[in-house]
Amino acid sequence: MIRRGMPYLEYRTEPASPETGQLEREGYAILRGLLSPDEVAELRDEIGAIFERDPPDERGNRPFEDAQMFRYAMLNRSPAAQRAVANPKLLAVIEPLLGEDCHVIANTAWRNPAGQPGSHGGQNWHVDAGPHIPLPDGAAWPADIPHPVFAVGVHVYLQDCTLEDGPTGVLPGSHLSGKPPPRGRHLDDTLTYEGREVVPFVVEAGDAGFFVSDVWHRRMPTTPGADAGRFFLQVHYGRRDIAQRILTTAHTNHLSPEAVARAEAGSERDRRVVGLHTPFFYDG
Numbered sequence: 001m002i003r004r005g006m007p008y009l010e011y012r013t014e015p016a017s018p019e020t021g022q023l024e025r026e027g028y029a030i031l032r033g034l035l036s037p038d039e040v041a042e043l044r045d046e047i048g049a050i051f052e053r054d055p056p057d058e059r060g061n062r063p064f065e066d067a068q069m070f071r072y073a074m075l076n077r078s079p080a081a082q083r084a085v086a087n088p089k090l091l092a093v094i095e096p097l098l099g100e101d102c103h104v105i106a107n108t109a110w111r112n113p114a115g116q117p118g119s120h121g122g123q124n125w126h127v128d129a130g131p132h133i134p135l136p137d138g139a140a141w142p143a144d145i146p147h148p149v150f151a152v153g154v155h156v157y158l159q160d161c162t163l164e165d166g167p168t169g170v171l172p173g174s175h176l177s178g179k180p181p182p183r184g185r186h187l188d189d190t191l192t193y194e195g196r197e198v199v200p201f202v203v204e205a206g207d208a209g210f211f212v213s214d215v216w217h218r219r220m221p222t223t224p225g226a227d228a229g230r231f232f233l234q235v236h237y238g239r240r241d242i243a244q245r246i247l248t249t250a251h252t253n254h255l256s257p258e259a260v261a262r263a264e265a266g267s268e269r270d271r272r273v274v275g276l277h278t279p280f281f282y283d284g
Contacts, residue, residue, distance in 0.1 A: 001016055001020070001024065001096040002096070004101050009099060012096055014096075017096075019031050019210065020092075023093065023094075023097060023212060024146055026173060027171075027173060027174060027175035027176075027212045027214070028170040028210060029209075029210045030207060030208070030210070031089065031093060031208045034156060034207060035206040035208075040205045043080040043156070044159070046078040046080045047071070047080075047109045047158065047231075050078060056068050059248065059279045059283070065116065069111055069112050069116075070108055070110060072246070072247075074107045074109050074233060075107045081107065084156055084233060085104050085107060090154065090156075094154070094210070097149040098152060098239050102239055103237065103244065104236070104246065105151065105236050105242055105245050105246070105282055106234075106235070106282040108233075108234045110155075110233075110234055112229045113229050114227050114228050114229040123187070124186035124187060124218055125186050125191060126186070127180050127215065128153055128214075129151065129280075130150070131177070131178050131180065133148070136178075141178065147175060149212050149213075150238065150239055150242060151237065151238040151242060153211050154208055154210050154234070154236070155209040155233070156208050156233040156234075156235065157203050157206065157207050157232045159228070160203065163202060163220075163223070164222065164223035164226035164227055166219050166221055166227060167200040168200070168211070169199065169200045169201070169217060169219075170201075170215050171191065171197075171198055171215065171216040171217070172193070172199055173193055173194060174214075175213075177214075186218075193216060213236075236282055246283075248279050249276050249277050250276065253276060255274060255276070260276070
């Protein structure tokens with residue numbers, strides 16, 4: 001675990017929560033009762049109104065029925081969402097891993113209707129960017145060195161999520177692999193990591209599920225006829241050194257109009273090298 005010193009990151013010796021320890025060791029944790037029923041109702045009502053009021057954001061060239069399930073940059077749209085991402089109980093879990101100056105890098109609301117799992121890539125086993133420390137075949141992360149964490153995803157649940165609803169599932173310890181999930185098994189419900197089986201995030205409204213960006217995870221299959229859908233606020237936090245993706249680089253960048261025009265007249269690499277990236281992990 002780490003802390004922000006003066007001015008560099010330092011090894012942290014102060015105690016941290018059990019959820020923080022599990023997140024570091026296992027790659028995931030669940031915090032029960034993050035939000036009160038009143039806080040859940042306020043957040044659910046605000047986000048629900050945004051889904052009804054605002055059309056889907058055009059990101060990632062998704063089919064319309066998939067795009068309908070997402071609304072981005074929620075802390076810009078909802079005061080309740082902005083309060084939720086700064087919830088002290090939530091920050092207490094992630095700050096010992098990312099530093100006290102960590103920040104939100106993406107903030108997306110998900111509303112998966114009952115009976116519509118969609119075709120979003122989150123149905124597949126994946127990691128959120130990275131792996132941040134790729135390892136060659138045959139190499140293992142040393143057991144006596146805690147694996148660094150660069151980004152953490154959090155789902156703040158606005159309705160209960162059961163096994164029938166297709167919860168997020170994680171493979172404990174897989175963030176230590178230094179690899180993405182194996183090719184050809186992206187929809188394999190029986191996938192394991194070093195003998196450990198999937199842990200589903202079966203939760204109640206107000207709970208929060210945490211996962212390290214490098215852990216293997218996916219939305220598990222739904223049960224036809226029993227699926228009630230999913231509704232949650234997703235927040236990704238990164239170390240201070242990791243850029244925000246709340247808006248795409250086409251909308252928010254550090255370039256002058258002249259520099260943008262020069263890059264757009266060049267190659268794809270010309271655009272990327274100056275920071276004009278196509279939407280990808282976190283922002284797509």
